[in-house]
Amino acid sequence: MASHFSGVLQLTDLDDFITPSQECVKPVKVEKKQGRSVAKIQIEDDGSYFQVNQDGRMQKLEKAKITLNDCLACSGCITSAESVLITQQSHEELYRVLHHNKQSSSAEQKVVVVSVSPQSRASLAARFGLSSSETGRRLTSFFKNLGVHHVFDTSFSRTFSLLESQREFIERFSRKEEDKKALPMLASACPGWICYAEKTHGDFILPYISTTRSPQQMMGSLVKGYFASQEGLPPQRIYHVTVMPCYDKKLEASRSDFYLTEAETREVDCVITSGEVLKMLEEEGVSLRDVDPAPLDKMFSSVCGDELLGHAGSGSGGYLHHVYKHAAKQLFGVEVEEITYKTLKNKDFQEVTLEKDGTVLLRFAATYGFRNIQNLVQKLKRGKSPYHFVEVMACPSGCLNGGGQLKPLPDQSNKELLQQVEELYREERLSVPEDDTRVAELYHTWLESVGEERARELLHTQYHAVEKMTNGLTIKW
Numbered sequence: 384m385a386s387h388f389s390g391v392l393q394l395t396d397l398d399d400f401i402t403p404s405q406e407c408v409k410p411v412k413v414e415k416k417q418g419r420s421v422a423k424i425q426i427e428d429d430g431s432y433f434q435v436n437q438d439g440r441m442q443k444l445e446k447a448k449i450t451l452n453d454c455l456a457c458s459g460c461i462t463s464a465e466s467v468l469i470t471q472q473s474h475e476e477l478y479r480v481l482h483h484n485k486q487s488s489s490a491e492q493k494v495v496v497v498s499v500s501p502q503s504r505a506s507l508a509a510r511f512g513l514s515s516s517e518t519g520r521r522l523t524s525f526f527k528n529l530g531v532h533h534v535f536d537t538s539f540s541r542t543f544s545l546l547e548s549q550r551e552f553i554e555r556f557s558r559k560e561e562d563k564k565a566l567p568m569l570a571s572a573c574p575g576w577i578c579y580a581e582k583t584h585g586d587f588i589l590p591y592i593s594t595t596r597s598p599q600q601m602m603g604s605l606v607k608g609y610f611a612s613q614e615g616l617p618p619q620r621i622y623h624v625t626v627m628p629c630y631d632k633k634l635e636a637s638r639s640d641f642y643l644t645e646a647e648t649r650e651v652d653c654v655i656t657s658g659e660v661l662k663m664l665e666e667e668g669v670s671l672r673d674v675d676p677a678p679l680d681k682m683f684s685s686v687c688g689d690e691l692l693g694h695a696g697s698g699s700g701g702y703l704h705h706v707y708k709h710a711a712k713q714l715f716g717v718e719v720e721e722i723t724y725k726t727l728k729n730k731d732f733q734e735v736t737l738e739k740d741g742t743v744l745l746r747f748a749a750t751y752g753f754r755n756i757q758n759l760v761q762k763l764k765r766g767k768s769p770y771h772f773v774e775v776m777a778c779p780s781g782c783l784n785g786g787g788q789l790k791p792l793p794d795q796s797n798k799e800l801l802q803q804v805e806e807l808y809r810e811e812r813l814s815v816p817e818d819d820t821r822v823a824e825l826y827h828t829w830l831e832s833v834g835e836e837r838a839r840e841l842l843h844t845q846y847h848a849v850e851k852m853t854n855g856l857t858i859k860w
Contacts (some may be wrong), residue, residue, distance in 0.1 A: 416432040422825060427857060470634040480622050481530040493622040494614065496527050498535045498602045498683070501693055502628040503657040504809040506788040510661065511671040515807050516691045520676035522626075525664070527677060533610075535683035536691055537625065538814075540601035544572065545816045547595040547842050548702055548794060549709040556714060564590035567763075567770040570702045572597040574635035576756065577846065584760060585848030591763065594843040598700065599625050599632055600641055603843040605683055609829045613682075618646040624653045626660055628785030630834055631777070640844050656787025676740025677696030685814055693811035697749060697805075700780035702737065703774040705816060707747050710772075713736050715744050724749075731755055731779050734770075747772045750778040783808060 396727025400666040407826075433441045451856050484492040489795075499522055501515065506517040523534040548570070555565040571577060579793060580588045596604070602625065607618040625632065636651035643650065657665075678689070685692040695844040704722060711717040717737065724733040731751035737744045747769050750759050756775060778784050791800040816822070830838040 418451070436504070436717075445657075445709045464497045466766065470590055471553055472654050474655045474663050475625055475657060476653050478663075484518075494616060494620055495531045495622045495624065496533045496535065496606050496610070497531050497534045497539070497624045497626065498599075498606070499626040500539050500598070500628060500693070500782075501535045501541075501808060501811070502662065502782045502785065502804075504691075505603075505698075505783065505804045506628060506657040507660060507671060508807045510789050515673065515693075515811050516689065516727075517756070518671065518677065519558070519691050520679060520689065521671050521674040522660070523679055524677035525667075525669070525671065525674050528674075529663075529667075531624075533680050533682070535602065535606070535680055536685060537598045537602050538685045538691065538693055539683045539822070541598035541694060542685065542819050542822045543601045543605075543817045543842060544595055544700065545694065545702065545705045546822070547818075548593055549706050551593055551595055552706050552710055553713055553727070556771065557712065563752065566772075567591060567768055568593050568706075568772050569845075570700075570774045570776075571595055572700050572702065573629075573776045573778075573782075574631040574777045575629070578631065578634060579777070581846055582849045588760060588763065588774055591850060593848060594845065596842055596844050598637065599627060599635060599651060600844065601842065602683065603636075603641055605825075607646070607648065607650045610682065610842060617641055621648075622652050623650065624655060625651050625659065627654055628658060628782050628788045630779070630785075630787050632787075634766040656785075657789055658787055661789055676759055687812060687814075687818065690812040693808070693817070695813050697781055698752075698783035698808050699774065699776045703747050703749050703772065706772055707735055707745065710745055715739065717744075719816065723806070728758075729755070732758075745772075746770050749774040749775075749776075751776045751781050753777060783835050 393832050429836065431808070433443055435441050480493055482497060484495070497518065501837065504515045504518045504522070507513075508515045513517065513521070535673070552568050555568050561566045569588075569592045569687075572595075574597070580592060604796065606623045607621060608724040609622055611618045625636070636649060637656050641650045642648075679686055679691065692707070694701045696702070707722060708719045711719045717739070719737070722735055724735055726733050727748075731749075733749045734753045735745075735747045737746075746769050748759075750756055750773050751833070758774060758778070759768065759775070776782060778786065780801060784801055788804070789800075791797055833841070
């Protein structure tokens with residue numbers, strides 16, 4: 384659970400996840416010796432590295448190992464299934480637990496819970512020609528046929544994230560005069576962005592970032608906290624899996640902040656991507672279209688009848704949309720019916736402004752992709768950022784285009800697939816966070832019962848500036 388680098392990370396031309404200008408190079412260990420200089424590094428056809436000295440002699444270099452704590456989440460490697468080798472974060476590990484359950488007595492079995500993100504549902508729906516809700520019902524059936532006990536929907540836990548983000552923004556806005564880093568509030572749901580912020584900008588940028596947990600980790604609190612108590616189970620008896628559009632969610636689940644020390648268990652035990660679910664379907668030899676649908680588990684699912692509910696705004700959670708409308712009403716008494724976005728440098732940098740009598744009251748932005756994130760950070764460092772809130776996401780086009788989503792078929796372009804996924808995502812009936820009676824009930828029962836300090840721990844988190852070491856291994860990205 385340590386969070387230190389194993390060596391220096393040199394950041395060069397940081398670029399986006401999906402189309403990085405620089406792939407992460409294979410790291411090699413170079414032992415510098417006094418009085419000798421290195422002419423060059425030579426890469427052979429088999430990918431091995433040789434140090435070529437000035438006298439022409441060649442020495443094969445040892446490959447260095449990189450841990451997850453070295454990862455900056457800044458390049459293609461973190462979105463490649465071949466490169467992310469996390470033993471406890473794979474569909475094989477889920478299969479192992481399910482197999483163990485079948486071989487064990489009931490007292491030794493884990494209660495397996497799977498929480499599915501709406502972005503992953505939309506991605507799978509596009510592949511199989513189904514609606515998002517129908518995909519949810521068939522995934523419920525598929526997982527339960529494998530031995531999973533409960534299947535939930537992270538749109539439910541996202542309601543907590545949206546409500547807490549709204550409240551946090553109002554609190555930050557009220558202290559903006561005495562606290563110069565209260566605003567802009569930067570959304571915190573994207574672990575790639577959080578990883579980048581912690582490891583490259585440290586204490587400067589972290590105070591701006593919202594402390595509200597992401598929907599995945601909100602669900603972690605719900606499952607290992609409220610659900611465990613309702614079922615009369617210790618948290619370690621539950622094996623909690625999430626289905627996410629992003630490989631970085633594996634990194635997020637592994638953070639020490641989300642480890643329950645007393646129970647010796649993580650809040651989210653395993654994260655699998657949309658693509659890994661497709662691989663599971665292929666390994667089982669079934670098409671989702673041929674799976675009989677099953678009723679949705681409603682304890683932690685936002686549903687109306689058999690239909691799953693979504694949220695307005697972006698495909699990355701709609702944080703800008705909900706915080707903006709809430710702030711306009713609470714701070715200035717303005718009911719915003721429709722939000723008009725202004726595209727700035729590119730489609731992944733959009734702005735929303737609330738004006739009254741020629742005065743700007745609120746200025747929000749959505750910033751996706753690392754090129755836009757770098758521009759945002761540089762403006763903050765120069766004191767030139769005009770925003771009160773920014774929805775920040777590492778992937779271009781946001782979570783619907785996450786690195787863990789399904790890839791296009793041979794006769795399909797990336798753009799066509801993304802458009803189809805977006806359409807399916809937006810077909811879901813919308814719910815308003817403030818109107819969710821089940822969430823309101825949990826605020827008044829579960830969260831009030833644990834006390835204000837504990838409730839904050841369950842719904843919020845903290846960040847850690849990582850001090851870079853200056854000796855040892857140098858890795859270029």
